[in-house]
Amino acid sequence: MDEQRRAQNWLSGRSLRWRMGALAGLFALIFGLIAFAEVARERAVFERETREATQALRIGLTTTLETTEREMLNIASLLAVDPEVRYYLRRAHELVASEGGGAGGERAAALREAFAARLAARGENHWSDELSARQVEFHLQPDGANFLRTRDPRLFGDALDEVRPLVAATHALGIPISGFEVGRMYAGLRGLHPVMAVDDAGDYWSVGSVEIGIAMRDLLADATSRFDAEYALALAPQLIDGVMWVDDIRATLIWSESCRCYIDNAYRLGGPALLDALPRSLGVPIDDYRMARIGERRFAITRVSLTDQLERIGAQAVAGHPASIYIFSDRSGQFADYRAGRARVLGALGAAYLAVLLLGWLVLRRIVATEAALETAQRYRSALFMLSPDAVLVVDRDGTITEVNPRFCEITGYAPAEVVGKNARMLQSGNTPPEVYREIWDTLLAGREWRGDLQNRRKDGSLYWEAHAIVPVREASGEIARFVSFQRDISERHEMERALSASERLYRSIHDNVQEAIFLVRVAGEDFVYVGNNPRHEQTTGLSAERLRGARPQDILSPDMARAAIDNYRRCVAERRTIRYEEELALPAGTRYWMTSLAPVFDDEGCVEMIVGLSVDVTESKRAEADLRRLATTDVLTGLANRRHFLERATQELVRVRRYVGPAAFVMLDIDHFKRINDTWGHAAGDAVLRLLAGVLVENLRETDLVGRLGGEEFGVLLPQTDLEAAQALTERLREAITEVSLELEGEVVRFSSSFGLTLLHADDEDFDAPMARADAALYAAKFAGSNRVKWRIR
Numbered sequence: 001m002d003e004q005r006r007a008q009n010w011l012s013g014r015s016l017r018w019r020m021g022a023l024a025g026l027f028a029l030i031f032g033l034i035a036f037a038e039v040a041r042e043r044a045v046f047e048r049e050t051r052e053a054t055q056a057l058r059i060g061l062t063t064t065l066e067t068t069e070r071e072m073l074n075i076a077s078l079l080a081v082d083p084e085v086r087y088y089l090r091r092a093h094e095l096v097a098s099e100g101g102g103a104g105g106e107r108a109a110a111l112r113e114a115f116a117a118r119l120a121a122r123g124e125n126h127w128s129d130e131l132s133a134r135q136v137e138f139h140l141q142p143d144g145a146n147f148l149r150t151r152d153p154r155l156f157g158d159a160l161d162e163v164r165p166l167v168a169a170t171h172a173l174g175i176p177i178s179g180f181e182v183g184r185m186y187a188g189l190r191g192l193h194p195v196m197a198v199d200d201a202g203d204y205w206s207v208g209s210v211e212i213g214i215a216m217r218d219l220l221a222d223a224t225s226r227f228d229a230e231y232a233l234a235l236a237p238q239l240i241d242g243v244m245w246v247d248d249i250r251a252t253l254i255w256s257e258s259c260r261c262y263i264d265n266a267y268r269l270g271g272p273a274l275l276d277a278l279p280r281s282l283g284v285p286i287d288d289y290r291m292a293r294i295g296e297r298r299f300a301i302t303r304v305s306l307t308d309q310l311e312r313i314g315a316q317a318v319a320g321h322p323a324s325i326y327i328f329s330d331r332s333g334q335f336a337d338y339r340a341g342r343a344r345v346l347g348a349l350g351a352a353y354l355a356v357l358l359l360g361w362l363v364l365r366r367i368v369a370t371e372a373a374l375e376t377a378q379r380y381r382s383a384l385f386m387l388s389p390d391a392v393l394v395v396d397r398d399g400t401i402t403e404v405n406p407r408f409c410e411i412t413g414y415a416p417a418e419v420v421g422k423n424a425r426m427l428q429s430g431n432t433p434p435e436v437y438r439e440i441w442d443t444l445l446a447g448r449e450w451r452g453d454l455q456n457r458r459k460d461g462s463l464y465w466e467a468h469a470i471v472p473v474r475e476a477s478g479e480i481a482r483f484v485s486f487q488r489d490i491s492e493r494h495e496m497e498r499a500l501s502a503s504e505r506l507y508r509s510i511h512d513n514v515q516e517a518i519f520l521v522r523v524a525g526e527d528f529v530y531v532g533n534n535p536r537h538e539q540t541t542g543l544s545a546e547r548l549r550g551a552r553p554q555d556i557l558s559p560d561m562a563r564a565a566i567d568n569y570r571r572c573v574a575e576r577r578t579i580r581y582e583e584e585l586a587l588p589a590g591t592r593y594w595m596t597s598l599a600p601v602f603d604d605e606g607c608v609e610m611i612v613g614l615s616v617d618v619t620e621s622k623r624a625e626a627d628l629r630r631l632a633t634t635d636v637l638t639g640l641a642n643r644r645h646f647l648e649r650a651t652q653e654l655v656r657v658r659r660y661v662g663p664a665a666f667v668m669l670d671i672d673h674f675k676r677i678n679d680t681w682g683h684a685a686g687d688a689v690l691r692l693l694a695g696v697l698v699e700n701l702r703e704t705d706l707v708g709r710l711g712g713e714e715f716g717v718l719l720p721q722t723d724l725e726a727a728q729a730l731t732e733r734l735r736e737a738i739t740e741v742s743l744e745l746e747g748e749v750v751r752f753s754s755s756f757g758l759t760l761l762h763a764d765d766e767d768f769d770a771p772m773a774r775a776d777a778a779l780y781a782a783k784f785a786g787s788n789r790v791k792w793r794i795r
Contacts, residue, residue: 016364016365023357023360024360027353027357027360031349031350031356035345035346035349038342038349039345042341043338043342046334046335046338049334050329051289054288054289054300054302055302057229057302057329058286058304060227061304061325064222064223065180065189065304068189069178069179069191070178072190072212072213073178073191073193075212076192076193076211079136079210079212080193080194080196080210084118084122085210086197086207088111088138089138089197089207089208091111092104092138092140092207093140095111096140096147101143102145103145104157108147112153112156113153115138116148116153119136119150135150135151135183135211136151137150137211138208139160139167139171139208139210139211140208141171141207141208143159143161144161144171145157146158146160147208160183160184163184163243164243166178166179166181166192166211167211170192170193170194170209171206174194174196174206175194176191176192176194177191178190180306180323182235182239182240182243184243184244185244185245185252186215186216186217186244187215187235187240187264188213188214188218190212190213191211192209192212194208216233216325217233217252220232220233220264228330229327229328229329231327232264232325233263233323233324233326234259234262234324234325234326235253235261235262235263235323236261236262236323237261237262239322284301284302284326285303286303286304289301289329290302291331291335297332298332298335299328299330299331299332300328301326301327302327303324303325303326303327304325304327306322306324388405388407388486389407390407390486391405391407391410391412391466391489392404392485392486392487393424393487394485395424395482395485396482396483397445397483398423399423399424399425400421400423400424401419401421401422401423401424402421402482404416408487411458412456413458413459413460414459418459428457429454429455429456429463431455433606444470444472444483445472445480447474447480448472449470449472450468450469451467451469452467452468453465453467453468453494454466454468464489464491465489465491466489466490467488468485470484470485471483471484471486515536516615516616517534517536517537517540517614517615517616517617518537518613518614519532519533519534519548519615520532520610520611520613521611521613522611528552528553528566528569529550529551530548530550530551531610532549533545533548540592540615540617541589542587542588542589543588553569554566558586564583565583568596569598572599572611573600577600578597578599578600579597580595581595581596582594582595582596592617593618595615596613598612598613599612599613599614632645635708637687637690637709638694638709640694640698640708640709640715641706641709642708642709643708643709643710643711645708646706646710646716649706649708650666650716653718653720654765654768654771656720657762657763661763663721663722663724664718664719664720664721664722664761665719665722665723665724665727666716666758666760666772667716667717667719667734667756667775668715668716668717668756668772668778669717669734669754669755669756669779670712670714670715670754670755671689671690671693671713671752672754672755672783672787673787674689674712674752677750677752681745685745685750688745689743689750689752690709690713692741692743693738693754696737696738697715697717700733700737701717704721705717705719705720706718716775717731724760727758727760731756731758731790732790734754735753735788735789738752739751739788753787754788755782755788756778756782756789756790756791757777757778757779757780757781757793758775758792759771759775759793762795774793775793777793778791778792778793779791781793
């Protein structure tokens with residue numbers, strides 16, 4: 001026996017371990033998928049926010065570049081048409097040409113100094129300072145020779161057509177041109193405008209051009225402070241070498257071996273440090289971003305290409321990205337938040353996984369213990385089934401007997417073989433109405449226990465009474481599979497109780513201590529007679545037991561109330577079940593509302609001989625319901641219709657206008673300078689003003705009109721059956737009435753006024769929003785016209 005018990009324990013333990021392993025694997029898969037989805041979601045949120053941030057930076061930079069180009073062209077055009085500028089450039093064109101071209105001779109130098117001095121005297125250089133420009137330059141035809149650089153007048157005479165496509169294009173086409181270009185001294189945005197001269201015959205011809213140049217590094221430094229990002233301008237060496245002067249290259253640019261390009265170095269992090277952090281294998285697309293780590297900081301890197309501008313001005317084609325602005329957005333905080341969120345998610349899921357495993361372990365242990373307990377219970381069931389003092393009958397869902405115990409055979413006289421496999425109908429006496437059996441089956445198939453007394457027939461034909469307790473038994477799936485009936489022979493008790501049944505049915509239904517009003521009605525054919533009531537009924541109705549006993553409904557109630565009561569009594573008798581209804585009765589204690597239940601009492605033949613009535617006083621509940629309905633449609637502060645109720649009524653009126661094409665008007669008003677009242681005397685004073693205005697409106701409107709508070713100090717008035725002329729007159733009376741009232745606040749008499757917006761309801765209005773919009777527009781027109789007036793808008 002000990003060895004068998006040890007074997008069973010080992011088997012149970014192995015079963016538990018196997019189940020636990022399977023459960024752990026399943027939950028590991030589930031929680032792993034959840035963790036993967038959550039981490040992916042957190043990553044997607046981070047990437048979406050970063051993508052939106054970098055896109056905003058690209059748009060901001062592109063907009064800045066475009067705006068700056070337009071401003072440069074405007075300034076260049078102003079200078080190009082200036083008479084003095086045109087004069088000096090024409091003279092310079094003539095002198096330089098006569099002195100051998102290039103920088104010219106002494107006369108050209110004298111003219112240059114005079115031009116520079118004149119520009120300084122006129123303050124032309126302030127445009128250069130305002131736009132952070134490196135240079136305002138003037139070039140001469142035919143080879144684009146530089147005549148004057150205002151920032152450094154010492155440098156001049158160099159021909160630019162070969163190295164400056166913008167200059168060459170402006171001179172060749174004779175039109176204003178702007179864009180990005182690398183010059184002698186800096187790389188940046190430039191705007192050029194041709195300067196035209198007039199010869200003696202009145203014909204225009206180009207003598208040169210004026211150029212406004214803005215260093216890209218200055219623009220990007222300004223963008224760094226405005227957009228909270230880092231910028232680096234990267235230029236291919238083909239754009240720099242042979243174009244910029246060597247001294248300016250050293251002064252403004254640095255060489256990066258990482259990208260094999262020149263970088264403007266005027267940035268907080270330093271151009272090389274930024275570009276060295278860029279993943280070279282991936283590059284940076286112009287419509288997306290790449291993440292990079294610089295020290296302990298995380299940057300989102302995006303790029304704005306200047307290639308289109310270079311191609312537009314006819315610059316020499318350069319492979320790769322010849323000119324780009326790299327934008328570095330510090331996402332360290334957002335990246336830390338993302339990693340912290342991911343850690344929280346993984347930690348929470350790990351804790352949840354361990355908790356689920358622990359719970360699963362406890363549940364499985366409970367299951368194993370339950371299985372052992374079920375085996376023990378099965379053994380006890382068998383013993384109880386065989387030794388039970390009550391008859392036990394087991395049937396399936398079809399009513400076929402599957403098992404009986406010895407006590408059943410003793411009571412009925414049947415052997416087990418004579419009943420097993422037969423339908424339980426063989427035991428029926430034939431005296432029980434079919435409705436009872438239908439009720440039994442309905443109750444059992446609904447999964448509920450049925451208890452009651454039934455008369456059955458033994459094998460020898462004799463009848464006997466049994467107290468039945470029938471219990472539905474469910475399978476593990478939850479489906480009802482069979483029914484177990486416990487039966488006790490109560491034939492002797494049933495005979496003794498029969499003589500007392502009538503009086504028990506009467507007094508069992510009456511209880512003097514209940515808080516509900518109880519009354520008894522005797523059924524006398526088609527008539528109904530009250531036979532008694534409890535103290536609670538006397539107290540709440542004012543009808544004493546002596547007054548009620550022997551009376552009929554028509555003796556104590558009005559004719560209409562008596563007919564309603566008799567109809568309910570007849571319905572209870574006809575339906576042979578408990579009914580409930582609500583009624584209003586005028587009784588000596590007053591008119592009150594009642595929730596009444598009527599229950600039939602049957603005699604031995606199954607006829608209804610008595611009705612037990614139970615009534616609950618619901619008068620206060622009815623009043624509370626009425627109060628709730630009032631609160632749902634009323635503004636608490638003013639007592640007027642609230643916005644929802646007002647709009648519902650207004651929509652109904654619009655439907656009436658559409659159907660009958662009758663006139664109707666709508667007025668919207670609010671208190672002028674109401675905020676000043678609140679700010680001066682406080683919100684309590686403001687509430688007093690709102691209540692006073694509500695009283696004035698109600699006092700001066702018709703009963704058919706509707707006034708409501710739409711919100712704050714704004715009110716609405718609906719005028720049914722009112723045309724424009726009548727509405728105008730009524731609205732003007734309201735305006736005057738409001739100006740005549742006042743209230744005293746802190747010893748000071750306060751008066752106020754209101755502005756009104758008036759409109760009519762039209763059958764073609766789609767909904768009430770249309771007249772509200774018109775009235776609102778008229779109201780604001782009244783405000784704009786000076787307040788305390790009426791404005792209207794018909795359409």
